[in-house]
Amino acid sequence: MGTADAARELVDVLDADGTIIATVTRAEMRRRRLRHRCTFVIVRTSSGGVLIHRRAPDKDLWPDAWDLAVGGVVGAGEEWDHAAERELAEEVGVVGVELERLGDGVYVDDSVDEVARIWTVVWDGPISFDDGEVVEACVVEPDELIVRIGRDRFVPDSLALCLRFVVDHGA
Numbered sequence: 001m002g003t004a005d006a007a008r009e010l011v012d013v014l015d016a017d018g019t020i021i022a023t024v025t026r027a028e029m030r031r032r033r034l035r036h037r038c039t040f041v042i043v044r045t046s047s048g049g050v051l052i053h054r055r056a057p058d059k060d061l062w063p064d065a066w067d068l069a070v071g072g073v074v075g076a077g078e079e080w081d082h083a084a085e086r087e088l089a090e091e092v093g094v095v096g097v098e099l100e101r102l103g104d105g106v107y108v109d110d111s112v113d114e115v116a117r118i119w120t121v122v123w124d125g126p127i128s129f130d131d132g133e134v135v136e137a138c139v140v141e142p143d144e145l146i147v148r149i150g151r152d153r154f155v156p157d158s159l160a161l162c163l164r165f166v167v168d169h170g171a
Contacts, residue, residue, distance in 0.1 A: 006060060010076035011036050018115055023076045030060055035113040037074035039084040040162050042102070042120040043094065045139055050166050051127065052145065053092065053137040055155070061111060062155040068145065068166060069118070069158040070094075072133075080117045088121070092137060093128035097121040102165050107157040116161050142167045 007027035012020045014035045022034075029036050043051035050068060057064045070091045074083040081099060088094040099119040107114050127137050140148060146167060149159065 009073070011073055012076045014115055026060070026073060033111065033113055035115060037080070038114045038116050039071040039074060039080065039087055040069035040116055040118045040158055041071050041084050041088055041099065042069050042118070042162055042165055043088075043092065043123050044120055046122055046124050049139040049141055050145055051092065051123070051137060051139050052148070053129070053134045056133050056135050059133065064153075066148065066152050066154045067158050068154065069162045084117070084119055090131045091129060091134050093126070093130065094121065094123050097123055105161045107160050109156060112157060114157065116157070118162055118165065120165065
């Protein structure tokens, strides 16, 4: 989806309890930093690798940064699972996989206020990123991911919400 199209997309706004209180454009949601729903899907290989990807330079938030989860804003009225499946297909071309729900979370910083649902999928097939939201992707082992996080710029929300599902901090 192009940047202009994304800005016009409708998004549900949530109150502190997670109840929908309004529907606005994505552009307004970003401009006013309104609480909204978003999805995160960690793509793992059957051998335990993690797919990471670099966001396009024209993304409305954290352009050109690496991400350890596929996902995005849930559209107005859209079901959580549908949004996760849509984002997987749009961003990396993964379809027909079973989503395993890992949990929920909230992430708030100076840029966003989001209520998140997190899944994982196992995928050993090809990756394609035809919609322009992703410009590069690769599979890394969890220990290599930690090195990359120290070296490269990653989006902060997926690190805060998803890293615990990827890396065993107790080891």
